Amino acid sequence: MDNQFVKFVVSATLFLFGMVSILLLTVSIHEIREPPEYTLRTSYGIVLDAGSSHIALYIYRWPADKLNGTGVVTQHSECHVKGGGISSYAGQQGAAGHSLEACLKKAKRDIPPDRHHCTPVYLGATAGMRLLK
Structure with a gap:
């Protein structure tokens, strides 16, 4: 059971990391610059x-x-x-x-x-x- 939990946490972490990476790639740079x-x-x-x-x-x-x-x-x-x-x-x-x-x-x-x-x-x-x- 511990092995399955570790696999779930690793999978969830990789999924979140991938989503954040995709999000950062789609945000254009002029949107985050200061006025x-x-x-x-x-x-x-x-x-x-x-x-x-x-x-x-x-x-x-x-x-x-x-x-x-x-x-x-x-x-x-x-x-x-x-x-x-x-x-x-x-x-x-x-x-x-x-x-x-x-x-x-x-x-x-x-x-x-x-x-x-x-x-x-x-x-x-x-x-x-x-x-x-």
């Missing part, structure tokens, strides 16, 4: 520090895997603009923008292309901005 808003991704932000004596571009990044897109922010890279501060471009239409070109190209390389469209840019400037129109 995109919860997947791990990194967000970036650019801060332009337009001071009276220099201009710098800082890139920050953070893991935005939480529902509200927040995480611990770290500085990813920085670029210092050649030339003077923002007020040194007074009276030179477009010169301040042209001075940023090298740093903006660096930012395009440092930030993955799929994150460009959602990367905010912030400008922090001193009183020297009042000299520009």
